[in-house]
Amino acid sequence: MLKRFAAIASGPLLLAVLVVLLVWPLICLVSGSLHEGNSGGAWTLDNYTAIFQTRSSRVALFHSIWISLGVAAAAVVICLGPAWLFVRHDFPGKRIARAVLTLPMSFSGILIGFLCVIMLGRIGVVPRLMEWLTGTDYFSGTAYQLGGILIAYFYFEIPRATLSLESALRKLDPRLELAACSLxxxxxxxxxxxxxxQLWPALLATFALTFCVSLGSFGVVLIVAKRFSLLPLEVFEQIIAFNRYPLAAAMSVVLLAIALCASLTARWATHRLTHVR
Amino acid sequence: MMATLTVKGLNKTYPQAAEAAVSDFTHTFAPGRITALLGPSGSGKSTTLAMIAGLLEPDSGSVTFGDEDLTRVLAERREFGIVFQSYALFPHLSARENVEFGLRVRGIDALERRRRALEMLELVRIPQLAERRPAQLSGGEQQRIALARALAFKPRVLLMDEPLSALDAKLRDELRAELSRLLGELGLTTIYVTHDQGEAMSLGHELVIMHRGRIEQCGTPSDLYRRPSSPFVAGFLGSANVFEGECAQNGKGLVVRLPFGEWRAPTGATLGRCWAMVRPEQIEVAAPADAQFHARVESAFFLGGHTRLHLRVGETTLLADVPSHVPIVSPEALPLRVRDGGLYVQN
Amino acid sequence: MKIRNSLIALFLTCAALTPARAQEKVVVQYDCIPNYANWGGVTAQYLKETGVRVPPDMKGSSATMAALEQEKTNPQADAAYYSAAIGYQAAGKGLHAPYKPKGWDAIPAELRDPDGLWWTVHSAHVAIIVNTAALKGKPVPTSFADLLKPEYKGLIAYDDPTIHGTSFTFVYGINQVLGGGADMNKGFDYLKALDANIVNYPRENSYNDVLRGEIPIWINADGNGLKMKWTDKAPVDVIIPAEGTVAAPLVMALVKGAPHGDEAKKYLDWCLGESAQKTMAESFFRPIMNVNLGELAAKFPPASAYRKAVAPPLNEMAANADAVKARWVKEVKGNR
Known part of the structure; x- marks a missing residue:
């Protein structure tokens, strides 16, 4: 009786939570992006056209997309190795290696940014080591350049990609490889x-996941980026520096739309790969 | 002339295992014949098969085919076809593509491999299922495809690991008959791993019985049935009454003393401790005058042509299969005898 | 029934978790960066003297204004601290309530709003803060012109002026220091040239990065550099550039609709009092009130060092703030 009641009660409760936490904010965001002023005003599409007409935000959008694509592709390809080792092999130190690779999962983007500066900053660990080894401080200040952003984002995505690929690899039947071997x-x-x-769907899903996380991540670039602005940072600056909420909202909607497209595309492709031939 | 597969001194102990999975496995497999590796689960037969296939590295020992030493050759270079217990069909490929796989990795062109694959599917009698995915097929159909796949690239040896054990009883009998026909036509050196003595005896030209990682005995099925080398083999192949006993000399010559009586020892028995086997079908109901011993019938199971009796003589229990038409007239003290030659004694 | 019960349970849980905080008096000050103008020390002193906690807040001036504007209908902060121009601009947006704290009359008229919408608490000057150890033997720059030399490539930073007020003061004032006109072209030409040597425009306070040498040259308020030198005993030189510098007054204000209004007024009064002003001076921000600094006074640069300092009118700075920030984003940061 109590169980049934709980089931009946949890339905509307879930719906309410969904509305409060997802639907309502989304409506506010979209509506805000379609208005002229910070507190209403006439309906307009100008905020969207402004994103594409303003050089800095257009470039930031472009950078956001290609950096996220590149990082996602690299994360999927490179993390397949460790994921494979963790699932299929036993070796001394496996638990430690796995812990080290998956720990950054719990780090915020800002922390990753700081780590990047500590390692690859102007007096980072790596340039100091390089100076000690070669006399020249190679990689000094890399953290603030494109390379630093790519490394930091990649580092940010390692645990996500590794864990996602691990769970996919665990579902693979090793006997199929033995069969192939015998053939x-x-x-x-x-x-x-x-x-x-067999892995394509998981690779696509992991790619979409890491792409979306990179696309939306803001803390990393907040710390390391000098010239490379990314769209989430533009959202932040539009609010902080210029009080342009409608433009910031429009940028957020664009980011959301891209992320949504990415995951839908991944799903569609997975469906095609597994069902249609 | 077909080359001979020879295995010498194979040993394997898994990490952290107390006992060796396989110890000192040595056998020469008769070319063109089916050898059944038979044993209870955990007796090391699948481990042995995996080492012969090259899928598992032995701790020591060698595998040779003709004069070619395969011990260090990778599984993919051994040209051995394998049929797995779980079928292990590729889920993303159709039945035909599964069968083509071995040809595809050998670089055979698409038309030729399609022709060969369809030929194989004809051989296993499911050409109509060529374009289905494994998920759309029954267990029996999947097993046929697994077999066609293992044969398509013309392997030198066929290895089968419990190929029928995942199927239900009726299908198993059907496929067993078909396997027998097919393997007979192919004349391929075949190793067939099973824990089912019926399967082993009906399919195997030769049996290798394994127990706790060792070869217990090998020979033809009828040989092993009649002359088991140990109580384990006696009990594992068919039903048997096995006893500890002693061979002794009395006035008439050498006799065997068993819990339910004294018998003249068969030729070959020697003085001292021994064990003896009487198959249930070797015990018959006797006319009271001819009775060698009497037993109480504890239960009787009608099995169609014959009836299985559970008998008791003092502390000893016995199994006997008697023709169903023989009446059990005095179940409290049934007069019985062992057929001539029905007593098997080993020291 | 069940939902009501769970709601009550939830409420009780929340209530049980909060009393420790509820009894503690709090004043929320936006832009209360512990490593800027010794706010860490100032708030610790206030807690010691009164038991009222003023939590740290990492927003810069512009971020503070943006937050207040966003929260206009539901204010969260009680007090705000800004670079003067941004405070002036925020007052114009109606984000402040008028208040004239104790000691009001002692503040020079040009450094306070006649209606009490903002007032100066202390002032600093833009300076070149140099971690000499991190320069590794390169000469210490002595002027803004020096900073353009290629040998300083990748060694210089100033905070993102769209977020931090001190940097805005620098970006705005450099034009006048270099003798530029109303079009500000001279200032922006300099900033664009300087961009080649900039390692980063940090969005978070960079005090610790300069201390460690991660940022060898930081254009910021002189007081922060002097604190590194005298208090943290770091190998830091504070250079008042040869061309002159920009005065950087810093102001406070009472937030309109402040949730803890009465506590905020007491706190704002205290900030102009002797103990607060002295504590601020430990970070070498010159107090607005005439307090006896004792031996600290000797560690401030002499008044002569600021002979060539300019002080652009706050009303003009505030009026042009958004345009200058936008131009900086477009021409300096966006100059890829």
Missing amino acids: GAGAWQRFTLVVLP
Whole structure:
């Protein structure tokens, strides 16, 4: 009786939470992006056209997209290695290695940014080591350049990509590879003909996940970026420096739309790969 | 002339295991024949198969095919076809593409491999399912495809690991008959791992019985049935009454003393401790005058052509299969005898 | 029934968790960066003297104004601290309530709003703060012109002026220091040239980065550099550039609709009192009130160092603030 009641009660409660935490803020955001002033005013699309007409925000949008794409692709490809090792092999120090790789999951973007500065800042650990080894402080200040942003975002995505790929690899049946082996397939053929075709959906999903997280991440670039502004940072600056809420809202809606497109595309592609032939 | 597969001194102990999974496995597999590796689960037969296939590295020992030493050769270079217990079909490929796989990795062109795959599917009698995915097929159909896939690239040896154990009883009998036909036509050196003695005896030209990682005995099925080398083999292959006993000399010659009587020892028995086996079908109901011993019938199971009796003589229990038409006239003290030659004694 | 019960339970839980905080008196000051003008020391002193907590807040001047504007209908802050021009601009937006704290009359008229919408608490000057150890033997720059030399490439930073008021004061005032006209072109030409040597425009306070040497040259308020030198005993030189510098008065205000209004007034009064003004001076921000600084006084640069300092009118700075920030974003930061 109590259980049924709980079930009946939890439905509307969930719906209410959904409305309060997701639907209502989204409506406010979209509506805000379609108005002229900070507190209402006439309906307009100017905020959206402004994003594409203003050089800095256009460039930031462009950078956001290609940096996120690049980082997501790198994360998927590179993290497949450790994920494979963690799932299929036992080696001394595996637990520690896994902990080290997945720990940044709990770090905020700002913390990652600071770590990046500590390692690759002007007097970071790496340039000082380089100076000690070679006499020249290579990588000094890399943190503030494009390379630093890419490294920091990549680092930010390692745990997400690794964990996501791990769970996909765990679902793979190793006996299929043994079967392929017995049929004469070498390691590369086993990977391309057996593992990869089964893994495509997971790779796509991981790509979409890391892309969306990078696209929305703000803390990392807040700390390290000098010239490379990304769209989330533009949102922040439009609010902090210029009080232009409608423009900031429009930028947020654009970011949301891109993230939504990415995950829908990944889903569609997964569906095609697994169902239609 | 077909080359011979020879395995010498294979050993394998898994990390952290107290006991060796396989110790000192040595056997020469008869070319073109089916050898059944038979044993209870955990006896090391699948481990042995995996080492022969090259999927598992032995701690020591060698595998040779003809004069080619395969011990260090990778599984993918051994040209051995394997049928797995779980079928292990590629879920993302159709039945035909599964069968083509071995040809595809060998670089055979699409038309030729399609022709060969369809030929194989004809052989296993499911050409109509060529374009289905494994998920759309029944267990029996999947097993046929697994077999077609393992044969398509013309392997030198066929290895089968409990291929029928995942199927239900009726399908198993059907497929067993078909396997027997097919393997007979192919004349391929085949190793067939099973824990089912019926399967092993009906399919295997030769049996290798494994127990706790070691070969217990090998030989033809009828050989092993009649002349088991140990009480384990006696009990594992078919039903058997097995006893500890002693061979002794009395006035008439050498006799065997067993819990339910004294018998003249068969030729070959020697003085001293021994064990003896009487198959249930070797015990018959006798006319009271011919009775060698009497037993109480504790229960009787009608099994169609024959009836299985659970008998008791003093402390000893016995199994006996008697023709169903023989009446059990005095169940409290049934007169019985062991057929001539029905007593098997080993020291 | 169940929902009501759970709501009551939730309420009781929240109520049980809050009393410790509810009894503690708090004044919320936006832009209360512990490493800027010794706000860490000032708020600690206030807690010691009165038991009222003023939590740290990392917003810069412009971020403070943006937050107050956003919270206009539901104010969260009681007091605000700004670079003067931004405080002036915020007052114009109607974000402040008029208040004339104790000691009001002692503040020079040009450094306070006649209606009490803002008033100066202390002042500083823009300076070049140099971590000499991090320069590794390179000469210490002595002028703004020196900063353009290629040898300082990647060694210089100033905070993002769209967020932090001191940097805005610098970006605005440099034009006048270099003798530029109303079009501000001279100032922006300098900033654009300087951009080549800039390592970063930090959005968070950079005090610790300069102390460590991560940022060897920081254009910021002289007081922060002097605190590094005298209090943190760091190898830091504070250079008043040869061309002159920009005066950077810093103001406070009472937030309109402040949730703890009465406590805020007591706090704002205290901030102009002797103990607060002295504590602020420990970070070498010159107190607005005439307090006896004792031996600290000797550690301030002599008044002669600021001979060539300019002080752009606050009304003009405030009126042009948004345009200058936008131009900086477009021409300096956006100059890729």
